Amino acid sequence: MGVSKLDILYRRLLLTKLFIRGWGRPDDLKRIFEFRKIIGNREKCQKLVSRDYPVFIDKVFNSKKCN
Numbered sequence: 001m002g003v004s005k006l007d008i009l010y011r012r013l014l015l016t017k018l019f020i021r022g023w024g025r026p027d028d029l030k031r032i033f034e035f036r037k038i039i040g041n042r043e044k045c046q047k048l049v050s051r052d053y054p055v056f057i058d059k060v061f062n063s064k065k066c067n
Contacts, residue, residue, distance in 0.1 A: 038044050 038048070
């Protein structure tokens with residue numbers, strides 16, 4: 001069963017109305033989801049930052065639950 005043009009139009013309008021006021025433009029939301037896929041992949045994420053990038057630890061958390 002094919003998708004009607006009315007259904008496609010309704011879904012586009014629905015997405016636009018939901019994300020224009022709360023999440024920004026739909027294009028920005030699409031970019032966020034694409035970036036989330038890259039960050040979720042450990043191998044791709046490691047290539048985004050060079051190995052010699054400085055890392056500073058400014059807070060140490062000690063949990064009493066750890067043995």
